[in-house]
Amino acid sequence: MPATIVEGNPNDEQFRRRRELAETAARGALGGVFYVLGWFVVAVCGGLHRREPALVVAGGIVFAALMFARITLARRETADADTIVRLLVCWWTLLLVTAALWGATATWALVDSRMQEARLPALICSVAFGAAFVHTYATRWHYALCGVTLLLLPVVVIAWTVPDFGGVAFSLTVFVVYLLSSLRLSWQQYDRQLLLELALLHQRDLYEKQSRTDALTGLDNRREFTFNLERALTVGEPLSLLLIDIDHFKQINDRHGHAAGDAVLIAFAGQLREHFAPADARVARIGGEEFAVLLAGVGEDAAAASAAALCRRIAAAPLAPDARRGAVTISIGVGELRDSRRQRLDDFLVTVDRSLYRAKAEGRNRVCRVGG
Missing domain, CATH: 3.30.70.270 (Reverse transcriptase/Diguanylate cyclase domain)
Structure with a gap:
């Protein structure tokens, strides 16, 4: 069983949420850039810029809006517990919406025969984004699991139906299994590190309190x-x-x-x-x-x-x-x-x-x- 934060201690819970917000903001601030680049690579490789340039621009605007929303959200700093919770909800909403949008994009590239040249770039991007969710956003493993599912599950299912794509579909399936096992390990590692930091903080607070308190009576020294x-x-x-x-x-x-x-x-x-x-x-x-x-x-x-x-x-x-x-x-x-x-x-x-x-x-x- 992995080590877990003891529920009910408001100071520990506040530290955990504050740390989670800082980690998510630091790791997610520029992540949206890669989705913008991935969109244009898939669009160009699939010839979409020649057939439907307006769609390319519209998709770019959507991914760019999500990117700027991340950058703006990363600049928000607060010590208020309720505000931290709201910001975390905003972060995970952005991350999961982006994942769902990219999962739909990659699925479309596999289904549409006109996007055949874009299939490999779409799959490579999907693999990269899925790995990022596992290793970057393991602060909440169940949300990261949702992100990986939105990114890769539709792609894996569709890949098995594409002619002459069996080897790729098998490799993707194995990779998804690997990601799921890695996700749990990544979360456990993050949780252990968090517990260690909390233990060090508690020890520091104890030493500080002891340096200011009379040992016999508990009054100020x-x-x-x-x-x-x-x-x-x-x-x-x-x-x-x-x-x-x-x-x-x-x-x-x-x-x-x-x-x-x-x-x-x-x-x-x-x-x-x-x-x-x-x-x-x-x-x-x-x-x-x-x-x-x-x-x-x-x-x-x-x-x-x-x-x-x-x-x-x-x-x-x-x-x-x-x-x-x-x-x-x-x-x-x-x-x-x-x-x-x-x-x-x-x-x-x-x-x-x-x-x-x-x-x-x-x-x-x-x-x-x-x-x-």
């Missing part, structure tokens, strides 16, 4: 916190920062062990997520028992009120291993970045950090503001 703070400095909107320290955390480790301490950190991280879930907040673990919260668009008064509510929440939550309420408390320093153009990042952090240490010096389990 210090690197991500610094990045978000620096970005917030350039935005210029109100920004408040909470620096949080778990009170007497060393005693928890000493009394219950580091595993218990880690459990407290994980539980506290969960409390932070729940408390700041409604707000536009970025929560980070920036040290052992030190945490930070960035509140974009929030002034110092609102941030201090939220911090006080967090203190009460944690004091009432049984986070410690002995499950006593009040066994774990926190101290919080709160500050607002009032003018990002005049305040340096390091100065802002130092100012809020001083308010945190003031909260600890005043007895812990409290909030101290930069603004007093």
Whole structure:
């Protein structure tokens, strides 16, 4: 069984469709040129330009229109999922209409006795176009199968009825069987390559996420916190920062062990997520028992009120291993970045950090503001 894309993952499905559109556009942009050339070669070899010049021009216009439609469609770029689906439908409509039109042209060359000299060029072109469908458009093997069928099935059937054409008909039949087996292999190869690219992308995303995430709590790490703070400095909107320290955390480790301490950190991280879930907040673990919260668009008064509510929440939550309420408390320093153009990042952090240490010096389990 060939490897397949796992259905249901919207990101993987979007990548697959985006890749399919890019592959189809790149491979199909100039393919229409060969159908135009093939038409004129068949028309000239069959003497059609002398008997029915208007038909030659009309056929050339039709194939040329399909060619320019491909070129125009290849220039369309989009990231919208619905638009990508519509563009793929347009592409396969163009490809299959062109295949059907050429299949009819080649069949006509075999049936019409006046087109006898055009039979060999028509068959050569049909073989080439069928091979192109198999090896170029294997992104959707069932559509490619339709294309090969439209191109070659009528030709093969008619070839068996043409006098003295048995050898050619047999060779075409063998070639079609070969194409059908190659089509499945081409699709499997494309699918395996796609899966490999997806695996590499997933691995890259995982490494990137791990480089920005604290492994124990799943919160942002210090690197991500610094990045978000620096970005917030350039935005210029109100920004408040909470620096949080778990009170007497060393005693928890000493009394219950580091595993218990880690459990407290994980539980506290969960409390932070729940408390700041409604707000536009970025929560980070920036040290052992030190945490930070960035509140974009929030002034110092609102941030201090939220911090006080967090203190009460944690004091009432049984986070410690002995499950006593009040066994774990926190101290919080709160500050607002009032003018990002005049305040340096390091100065802002130092100012809020001083308010945190003031909260600890005043007895812990409290909030101290930069603004007093």
